[in-house]
Amino acid sequence: MLGLVKPMPQPTEETPRARNHRASEGHVEIQNVSITFGKGSKQHTAVTETSLDIPPGEFVCILGPSGCGKSTLLNSVAGYVTPTTGSVTIDGEEIKSPGPDRGMVFQQYSLFPWKTVKENVAFGPNILGRGKTVADSTAQTFIEMVGLAKFANRYPAELSGGMQQRVGIARALANYPRVLLMDEPFGALDSQTRLMMQESLLKIWTEFGITVLFVTHDIDEAVFLGDRVLVMSAGPGKIIADIKIDLPRPRSPDIALDDDFMRLKKLCHDKIRAESLKAFEQQNA
Amino acid sequence: MAAQGAIIEMPKSGNLDPSQEARGDGEETTAQGLQPASAESSDHPGNTDQPAETAKSFQLANLLQSEHLVRWSIRIAALAVGVLAWHWATTANLNFYINFENVPEPLKVWNAFVAQISGTEFYIHILVSMQRIIIGYAFAVAIGIGLGLIMGRSKLANDILMPYIEILRPIPAVAWIPLAILMWPTEEASIIYITFLGALFPIILNTMHGVEQTPEVLIRAARSLGARQTQIFRHVVLPAALPSIATGLAVGMGVSWFSLLAGEIISGQYGIGYFTWNAYSLINYPDIVVGMLCIGLLGTGSTYAVRLATRPFLKWQEKAR
Numbered sequence: 001m002l003g004l005v006k007p008m009p010q011p012t013e014e015t016p017r018a019r020n021h022r023a024s025e026g027h028v029e030i031q032n033v034s035i036t037f038g039k040g041s042k043q044h045t046a047v048t049e050t051s052l053d054i055p056p057g058e059f060v061c062i063l064g065p066s067g068c069g070k071s072t073l074l075n076s077v078a079g080y081v082t083p084t085t086g087s088v089t090i091d092g093e094e095i096k097s098p099g100p101d102r103g104m105v106f107q108q109y110s111l112f113p114w115k116t117v118k119e120n121v122a123f124g125p126n127i128l129g130r131g132k133t134v135a136d137s138t139a140q141t142f143i144e145m146v147g148l149a150k151f152a153n154r155y156p157a158e159l160s161g162g163m164q165q166r167v168g169i170a171r172a173l174a175n176y177p178r179v180l181l182m183d184e185p186f187g188a189l190d191s192q193t194r195l196m197m198q199e200s201l202l203k204i205w206t207e208f209g210i211t212v213l214f215v216t217h218d219i220d221e222a223v224f225l226g227d228r229v230l231v232m233s234a235g236p237g238k239i240i241a242d243i244k245i246d247l248p249r250p251r252s253p254d255i256a257l258d259d260d261f262m263r264l265k266k267l268c269h270d271k272i273r274a275e276s277l278k279a280f281e282q283q284n285a
Numbered sequence: 286m287a288a289q290g291a292i293i294e295m296p297k298s299g300n301l302d303p304s305q306e307a308r309g310d311g312e313e314t315t316a317q318g319l320q321p322a323s324a325e326s327s328d329h330p331g332n333t334d335q336p337a338e339t340a341k342s343f344q345l346a347n348l349l350q351s352e353h354l355v356r357w358s359i360r361i362a363a364l365a366v367g368v369l370a371w372h373w374a375t376t377a378n379l380n381f382y383i384n385f386e387n388v389p390e391p392l393k394v395w396n397a398f399v400a401q402i403s404g405t406e407f408y409i410h411i412l413v414s415m416q417r418i419i420i421g422y423a424f425a426v427a428i429g430i431g432l433g434l435i436m437g438r439s440k441l442a443n444d445i446l447m448p449y450i451e452i453l454r455p456i457p458a459v460a461w462i463p464l465a466i467l468m469w470p471t472e473e474a475s476i477i478y479i480t481f482l483g484a485l486f487p488i489i490l491n492t493m494h495g496v497e498q499t500p501e502v503l504i505r506a507a508r509s510l511g512a513r514q515t516q517i518f519r520h521v522v523l524p525a526a527l528p529s530i531a532t533g534l535a536v537g538m539g540v541s542w543f544s545l546l547a548g549e550i551i552s553g554q555y556g557i558g559y560f561t562w563n564a565y566s567l568i569n570y571p572d573i574v575v576g577m578l579c580i581g582l583l584g585t586g587s588t589y590a591v592r593l594a595t596r597p598f599l600k601w602q603e604k605a606r
Contacts, residue, residue: 078509100511110506114524114601123520124510155601175510 025091026178026211028054028077033086035072045236046072050086052230052239059205059212061226063219063268065276069237070215071183077213078104078181090178100124103172107184109164111156117143117167118152124175142170145204162193169204179211186221195253198224202251219268223261224251229268233275235282241271389571394578397571411579413555414545417473418587421480422541429485429537430530433492437526438518443493454486458544462551476548476556483544484537491533495526528602531595538591542584557583 030052036045046069054060062070075081076088079098088095090102098104111120118139125135143152146166148159156164165185172180186194198221205212216222222229223245231241245264247255255261368391373379375390389397401407436443458479465475499522507521549558561576 080505080508098505098508100509102509104506104509106502106506108500108502110500110502112503112506112521112524114527123507123512127507127510127512127516127520157601171506171510 024056026056027091028052028179028211028213029087029089029092030073030077031087031089033073033076033083033088035069035076035081036084047076047083048236048238050237050239054211054213054228056211057209059214059225059227061214061216061222061229062232063216063222063229063272064232064237065217065234065272068232068234070232072237073232074181074183074213074215077179078102100128100175101178103175103177103180105165105168105172105180105182105185107187109156109161109168109188111164111167111171113156116153116155117148117159120156120167121171121174123171128175138174139170142174143167145173145207146170146200160193161189162197165189165197166200169201173204173208173210177210179213180205182212182214184215184217187216187218194221199253201225202249206250219265219272220256223247223264223268224253224256229264231268231271231275233272233279235279240275241268243267243271387570389574393571394574397569398575398578401572401575407560410555410557410560411583413553414549414557414583415587417477417480417545417549417556418538418541421477421545422484422538424481425484425488425537425541426534429488429533430492433489433530433533434496434523434526436489437493437496438522450486450489453482454490458483458547459551462548465548466552472552476545476553479548480541480545484541487536487540488530488533491529491536492526495529495533496522498529499525524598527595527598531592531599534595535588535591538588539584542580542587546580 030050033047033050034045035047036043038044050073062073064070072081076083077090077095079095079102082096095102111117112123115123118136121142122135122139125138126132130138140149140152143149146169148163148166148170151159151163156167159167168185169180186197189197202225214222214225226245229241229243229245230239231243232238233240243264247258247260247264371388372391374385375388377385379385432442432446436446461479461482462475465478466472469475469478503521503525504517507517512520545556546558546561549556550562553559557576557579561573561580564570564572564576
């Protein structure tokens with residue numbers, strides 16, 4: 001147990017070893033999932049007939065316009081939404097409800113405002129009965145990892161938006177989840193802060209080797225972060241493209257100027273545009 | 286005397302303490318109120334940037350103090366103007382639709398006040414009133430927060446209880462008096478019941494509102510971190526509702542004084558409301574005003590005491606400003 005708690009930030013150490021340590025966990029399988037809300041005439045299908053296989057340790061971005069059902073799909077992995085048909089499993093276990101094996105980072109600031117940074121991050125381990133000592137040291141480790149050691153005893157309201165989201169990531173990771181689920185986590189941040197956050201998220205992911213499902217509507221963000229970008233279209237939501245992002249890692253923001261990056265970005269862009277046009281024509285038909 | 290014995294073993298006697306403190310110190314209470322909060326935050330482990338901020342906060346304190354001084358001077362001056370106007374209206378026997386001829390002048394009221402506080406009976410009136418408040422309020426706090434939490438969480442409980450609350454809430458304390466006297470075995474119990482009712486509704490409604498206002502995303506976050514229903518309630522719903530509960534408690538305290546006074550004026554042999562009404566019957570006009578002002582001070586003091594008592598739980602909210 002303690003062995004797991006400790007192996008954190010070793011900046012000199014290179015990526016592969018750390019990445020492998022839990023590469024056997026976090027295999028997400030989505031099979032023929034459809035998600036329908038409401039009944040009768042108000043029925044609305046958010047996700048239709050979607051299947052996905054995400055191997056352990058992969059960083060997958062789900063890209064699509066608002067209202068395309070990408071958050072709903074993510075919520076089905078989180079366990080907030082039960083698929084109407086089909087199944088979602090992690091390492092073969094069917095997901096029935098939210099649980100600490102899946103860390104969740106939300107778009108809105110979701111820290112407990114009455115708890116300090118440290119209490120927020122220690123919340124998971126405390127709730128799971130790890131004991132105060134372990135919870136505190138785990139919290140400390142993760143707060144250091146996201147670079148907020150100085151702010152451990154501050155309340156969320158005293159932090160900037162970017163700092164709050166870093167605490168959110170630390171809190172989600174403190175339970176040592178198998179999968180990190182992120183629902184447009186940087187959507188509310190200004191673009192400079194967002195770039196910094198993307199970079200530090202990649203660093204954390206490299207150290208952790210955890211499976212990440214990252215929902216975004218920002219093409220640059222998806223291409224910069226992901227091993228794979230799944231493009232979703234609306235009405236009803238389905239995955240229309242599965243694009244492998246074979247850009248080298250570690251990636252720095254400069255990569256956005258590379259031809260390969262541009263090519264992949266254009267590919268995503270074209271897919272989305274084709275879909276949007278189709279949807280637009282349907283609406284105006 | 287039964288009344289005095291009961292005060293000592295009051296269930297929520299914690300309330301008694303700060304309220305006395307607040308009343309005793311008058312103006313200085315704000316300065317005092319700040320102290321416990323700051324003492325606690327320095328208790329907090331690892332307030333790393335404390336030394337750096339001390340110099341700044343010292344300057345700030347000076348500035349605040351001078352601003353404080355000005356504001357308090359204005360407040361005191363405003364009161365003084367009121368007293369002067371009162372003095373003028375009574376000595377000039379102003380009778381312009383409103384009749385000031387029988388209104389005692391400020392100096393007479395002051396003399397009556399001094400006479401009252403040098404006797405013992407006045408204190409018995411105050412203690413009896415406070416005892417009723419404390420008992421009635423304690424029940425209102427326990428039942429009000431309990432019902433409010435349940436109603437905020439359960440639609441069924443809300444549907445069952447809300448109709449009663451909607452119908453009973455607008456009924457003023459005075460309207461309850463006849464039925465309360467018929468229902469309860471003693472007059473004392475009926476007065477306490479009326480006091481209890483006054484505090485109950487604001488506490489229930491504010492608690493319920495606070496629970497309903499809990500941001501959904503926080504509940505979802507807690508669930509994904511592994512919290513079960515009871516833990517969510519304890520760590521998320523309750524703290525989220527606390528600011529609203531604190532408001533309910535303060536409002537409830539004020540309303541319980543209204544209600545108490547109504548009860549005491551109509552019946553009872555002791556209590557500050559009885560004292561006030563009795564002064565009228567005895568044509569002792571200065572004492573009417575003494576009683577009224579005393580009620581005002583007690584009401585304000587106890588409401589302030591409630592705010593002071595709830596403040597430590599809302600520390601995180603102050604940081605948000």
